[in-house]
Amino acid sequence: MTHKLLLITQDNSLAKDILALNENHSVKANIIRVRRLDNKGCLSEFSWTTKRKNKLIPTNEIFDIKKVVSIIPEKELNKVSTLPGEQSLVYISTGGNIRLLEKIATGGEGSIYKTMNPNFVAKVYKKDNNTCRTYKKIQLMISKNLECQGICFPKEIIYNKNKEFVGYLMPTARGKELQKSIFIKPLFIKNFPNWRKRDTVELCVTILNKIKYLHDRNIIMGDINPSNILVVSPTEIYFVDTDSYQIEDYPCPVGTINYTAPEIQRKHFATFLRTIGHENFAVATLLFMIMLPGKPPYSQQGGEDPVSNIINMDFSYAFKQNSNKRTPDGPWRYIWSHLTYDLKEAFYNTFREDGDKSAENKRLTVDEWLYIFEYYLNLLDSGKLGNQDKMSEELFPTRHKKNPNIQYVSCMLCKNEIDEKQCRNGICRSCLALGETYYCRECRKEIFYSNNDRYVKKSKKYEICVDCFSYGKQVHSNINCIECGAYFEITNNEWDYFSKKGLDVPKRCPNCREARKNSTYNYSINSSTSSNQNSNPPIRDLLQNKGSFCFITTAVCEYYGKPDDCEELTILRNYRDNWLSQQVDGKLIIAEYYNVAPLLVSLLYNSSKYEYYCELLWNIYIIPCIELIKNNKLEECKNLYKTMVQFLDNQLT
Structure with missing residues (x-):
């Protein structure tokens, strides 16, 4: 320690x-x-993980190392009278000819054609890209007769019918572009559904061995572009567009920002020769973007543009206690956490400005990267990495690497293993931040109801937003009570309610309304108890059955001259006794109805609009309730009957 x-x-x-x-x-x-x-x-160092024989490289395969760019002008064009196309014959430098078949790709420099020989395809340059420098470079590459399975070197120069240079033949490649498969998660999973972490590590080893073959022969790729690497499997890949490689004094004229070393950013690539130090930066970037699929090492939250981040070497991923606290959101922190210590150390020291491998002449070589990745492969194959944390074997882990001193639990929503201290009520922070969006009933503004609201705060799902709630509580107007003279407030909610119902705003304050209701109720009970008149059934008779649920219906049936055992009352009583009373809220509804119904019936009998209300209640509420019961829509009947009681209460009190 x-x-x-x-x-x-x-x-x-x-x-x-x-x-x-x-x-x-x-x-x-x-x-x-x-x-x-x-x-x-x-x-x-020990190197038992993979036994590689260091074969001697024939001198006729090794290119010279040059320090000055070729004197051949960069843009001097060859004379080309006609360009061959589909079904054209082209002529080979070693003699003979071959027919071009259908065009299979077109790029900035030219087009690729199938040929009569399925083992080879032809690249035909556009006239504007057919330069003298390119011709001499291809001649030099072919002179070495290089053979490496998966590296598609030029094999033969091809000419048009006028014996003018138009392109070259190269081995046929296959597979998915690295850029359009492994670097995009949905396409990664679609194209390679069975891959795990071991496969990406082995892919890195395969790519490194190909690059080692080139470096051992003094070939610098220059433009390490993932679009020019085709993947079939972790052990079968193809390098294409090899004519852009830097050979002797012929520079690589192109480059990609993410793979360009800080010291050569914003330079014109065709005007200088790259060093092996420049190349090693590009190799490290490619490895990083395979292990963190598609994520450039200098991506960060709140950073500058990509070029500035690279020049500043502002690397965001944490190592030991070092971090700029701007690691990108998403799964990248988790993937980084599960990499081996050696690999994280190598990436950090390569990409961080003060890292001991960050300088051009100190960057890790292909051989050093091979040692790290072969050891990584050994840890995966031996099960040692999985024994520490099984999730380290996955491509896209869903949490940080386990710490043996932390208790982990499974989130009840996403089922991922999470630090117990990072959960609330068994739910991880990520899931608590999720939720559902719906619209305010009044203003249609979006309302977000999070899982934290639902499961931790246990707050209800409100129908209106905060703004509408606040507006509803505000005072709309002050009214002078016609009985006691005191002023009382009418809120916006109350005003809207009365307006929508087509009702007048109350003229009495709440205290006077309550007092009036109580006095009317007592008067009704007393007068009906002592009365000898038989024009209306006494309230006392209605109270004999405390759970009647039929006070109002009885009064309306009386208006229509129906007996106490009429069909309507019989159906409602049966509904009350056999269904409503058995519901969770049934007894409470019946009790509340019993408390208010006698008063409403008394007020109904004494109303100047008695006939009007009886006919309205019969047609709008009672008959529809009977039909709902007959059609077994019992819950709807309950709601409609409650609406009737509320309506009558609003009209009469």
């Missing part, structure tokens, strides 16, 4: 164990370096 240690040993098993132990340390711990003594007595 305090010191940086180096173990020198010849014991392969011990070395493997110590290197594996590095992966078990917390991020605050120093890793232990392990080296062996080679046959010259020098310290060297």
